[in-house]
Amino acid sequence: MRVLKFGGTSVADADAIRRVVAIVAEERRTSVIEGPVVVVSALGGVTDKLLEVAALARRGDATHALALVDQLYARHLETLAALAPGEHGGPVPEAVDALFAQLRAIAGAVAVLHEASPRSLDAIAAIGELASSRIVTAALQSAGTPATWADPRALIVTDEHFTSATPLLDAIDVQAPAHLRPALAAGRVIVTGGFVGATGKGITTTLGRGGSDYSAALIGAALGADEIQIWTDVDGMLTADPRVVEQPRLVPTLSFAEAAELAYFGAKVLHPKSIQPAAARNIPVRILNTFRPQAAGTLIADGACPDRTAVTALACKRGITVVTITSTGMLMAYGYLRRLFEVFERHQTPVDVVSTSEVSVSVTIDDRAHLDRIVAALSDFAEVSVSNHLALIAVVGEGYGHEPAAFSRVVRALEGLPLRLVSQADSRRNVTLVLDEDALGVAMSRLHAEFFGKPVATPATLMTSAAGR
Ligand code: ADP
Ligand code: ASP
Ligand code: MG
Secondary structure, three states, X not given: OEEEEEXXXXXXXXXXXXXXXXXXXXXXXXXXOOOOEEEEOOOOOHHHHHHHHHHHHHOOOHHHHHHHHHHHXXXXXXXXXXXXXXXXXXXXXXXXXXXHHHHHHHHHHHHHHOOOOHHHHHHHHHHHHHHHHHHHHHHHHHOOOOEXXXXXXXXXXXXXXXXXXXXXXXXXXHHHHHHHHHHHHOOOEEEEEOOEEEEOOOOEEEOOOOOHHXXXXXXXXXXXOOEEEEEEOOOOOEOOOOOOOOOOOEOOEEOHHHHHHHHHOOOOOOXXXXXXXXXXXXXXXXXXXXXXXXXXXXXXXXXOOOOOOOOOEEEEEEEEEEEEEEOHHHOOOOOHHHHHHHHHHHOOOOOOOEEEOOOEEEEEEOOOOOHHHXXXXXXXXXXXXXXXXXXXXXXXXXXXXXXXXXXHHHHHHOOOOOEEEEEEOOOOOEEEEEEEHHHHHHXXXXXXXXXXXXXXXXXXXXXXXXXXX
């Protein structure tokens, strides 16, 4: 049994959802005995719009908030009508109506109070996946595939950390199979919404932006799936972010550890936490393109990567902040680092990269929400400086540690660019670099050319460069 997750672009409109229906039908025709379980994101762009509804309402602008709700409602109804006309919509139009009625009520309340708590934000954001999963269920049924909708709030049990809740694995291991196994055994396809969960008391939560991948992995792990497929709008994991580097290549295979590093350091195609549940149960993950289903995609599994070049792929993230803590108290002292990291822990701020010298420690963070309080607390025992507008690059590969020249190739490629931080752990699966955001594009292109070759000039790019001369 497989879990197939379709992202926002893959369910953006009726045409895209028809592709999803065809992929699910093909999955049932060619492969396995049960399933699949289909996990869907909100229709493309809807989560952003829902958060905009919340922001407008919080400012007290009920008129614009409700106008946006009406637009979203119309888009959902139109998509549903195109896919499941007439009675094929079944009870779905009512379910979608109920969701939008709820959304209007919450947005109205937020507008009156001028306050949107994280809990209200989750109630609002969850509408996207709750509605899209209903529509995809109806589309499958209308195309003759026996499909059953499952409420993600009955499957993904989480803590109460609204807007980025932590899933409670033991509870999910019980709840997800209990809810899904009977319908699977009856030969039905299950459709559920990603991103959404609920606390033990049934209050709606979300897993954080991009969290549908994580939902799919959690459900796949709980059911002991044979494979988790992430269907998206690119051919697989690419050698770099296609929005930053021209013509990145497809990476056909990745180890779990490589995939986790790349996702953590910015390869948006996978949610950073989505690899962990799959790796823990050794379930292969495949990234596939909804718009080119015949393409081979990327397979993530242990032992999937036979001959490795030094670098498998690059990842990058903007908006990084470096905090540098300097104190002579660090000289020859023990307990100092504990004291320092405790400050970040107390303010629930993850530290990504660490670099130390004799009297100073520099760390990167990408969540600045508690920065002021962190700086104040550190200033009690050290001098603190903060640099913003930085970017981070991770050069990742299982083969990296086996090529002695790898690091010097990285440094040579970046010659002349001011590096702020460099960190390479002894596992030697990656090197992480921090530099000014402005230099990111150049740095990524140079590294990419060094490890994967220069982009091939197409007639279009030749023309542009000729015109530019
Ligand atoms: P979905 O809505 O299907 O979850 P996302 O937008 O979250 O899709 O992730 C897919 C996008 O991730 C791609 O369109 C691409 O722009 C971006 N991306 C960033 N880094 C990479 C990478 N290394 N390989 C592939 N895609 C990447
Ligand atoms: N719809 C959510 C988001 O846009 C979750 C997801 O698509 O994975 O962040
Ligand atoms: Mg995504």
